[in-house]
Amino acid sequence: MSNKQQNILIIGAGLCGSLLALRLGQRGYNVTVYEMRPDLRKTDISAGRSINLAFSDRGNKAMKMVGLEDKVEKLCIPMNGRMLHDKEGNTFLSNYSGREHEYINSISREGLNAMLLDEAEKHENVKIHFSKKCLSVDFENTTAHFQDYKSKTEFIEDADCIIATDGAGSALRQSYFLERKFLFSFSQQWLTHGYKELSILPNKDGSYKTYKNALHIWPRGDFMVIALPNLDGSFTVTLFLSYDGGEYNFNNLTTPEIVVEFFEKEFPDALELMPNLVDDFFENPTAPLGTIKCSPWHYKGNTLLMGDSAHAIVPFYGQGMNASFEDVVEFDAVLEKHQGNWENVFSEYEKTRKKDTDAIADLAVDNFHEMKDHVGQAIFQEKRKIEMALEKEFPKHYSSKYSLVTFNEHIGYREAMLRGRAQDKAILNMLADGIIESTDDIRTLLDKVIKETDTILEDDKIAGLH
Secondary structure, three states: OOHHHOEEEEEOOOHHHHHHHHHHHHOOOEEEEEOOOOOOOOOOOOOOOOOEEEEOHHHHHHHHHOOOHHHHHOOEEEEOEEEEEOOOOOEEEEEOOOOOOOOEEEEEHHHHHHHHHHHHHOOOOEEEEOOEEEEEEEOOOOEEEEEEOOOOOEEEEEOOEEEEOOOOOOHHHHHHHHHOOOOOEEEEEEEEEEEEEEEEOOOOOOOOOOOOOOEEEEEOOOOEEEEEEOOOOOEEEEEEEEOOOOOOOOOOOOOHHHHHHHHHHHOHHHHHOOOOHHHHHHHOOEEEEEEEEEEOOEEOOOEEEOOHHHHOOOOOOOOHHHHHHHHHHHHHHHHHHOOOOHHHHHHHHHHHHHHHHHHHHHHHHHHHHHHHOHHHOHHHHHHHHHHHHHHHHOOOOOOOHHHHHHOOOOOOHHHHHHHHHHHHHHHHHHHHOOOOOOOOOHHHHHHHHHHHHHHHHHHHHHOOOO
């Protein structure tokens, strides 16, 4: 079958689905997309969902692929590092990398999604329908059952293949699970913490109330607040807090007085910037944080899960969107190889991709503990000092775990995780044992870190951890 005759049905027009529709449209496939929510270009539907996201090199690789790198750059605000805020209001900027050209960006979810939808719709062979909820998928017959939100009428759509990019609550994944036609493994693990979106509004003149080019973090051991800048001068603020542990938690922050007391005690400098705190707190929902892993992602050459529907992760590495975008890049490479043979495409894509999405899921949970707690510890700050110096002095020979994951888009997440964890272990062990200090000769430091890292990697290999 030539591309022109193949009909692809995509469920979900979020970030991953709209990028996939655009790419398949560029390749000449007939693409039909059904989205549960109304068209975000015509209605405001952001409440409770992250308003802005961290966009980095893996995501940008996808934008290069579809020719949108320059357009997307205009939506970005560079964040060079983490601005740490202690309880006294003192701040400390910890750069993300010792290499000046490496930084992450804050980007509007809505702005980016709208651009991808616009670009996809420029292709006559791409049709996008909104307010159509997928109820179930018959993966043996490659058909999907939808309901129109407005008229409540139900209808069936068929296609040569169906790709579900419908997020953590995926209808296709639910159908895999409920139908029991094949062995389908599924796990969903919740953190004990949830999150709530808040905001720092701009000054009256539209300027930023605090430093613009950083991801702000208020780490407090068992909970934290973060803030990312928006183009309009505001910051999207997120409180990550336990549902029921500790002195303050989501279950007992029930009155304006307690909320203000909590912020006065823990985040006084943030509270000063947020006269709107109480309104935001009680207007915006508290949402859970979970990791979803499942397998297989595909059924024959009929259906495939992609993006969050296959591997939802917690947001603490800033890689959720980037990982979904990289899914499309990896899928596109396999499609180039096996055009038209969907079973081969789906099978090879899953084989090459799943190990990496499992790795970033685990790394994101690790980084949750690192951000809320470890970043404030002296040994961690000493480790960062050493890593920054190594990256600055030896930009081609050393990359921290964070850099391997965030800025080295040519290597997979799993490889980045294995080497990055070994490096962390090497530096922390040697610091704890007094073998190295951040004031040591930089070349000697590099040699010791590389040698110890290689030893740990070799031990891991023997222990079967690779």
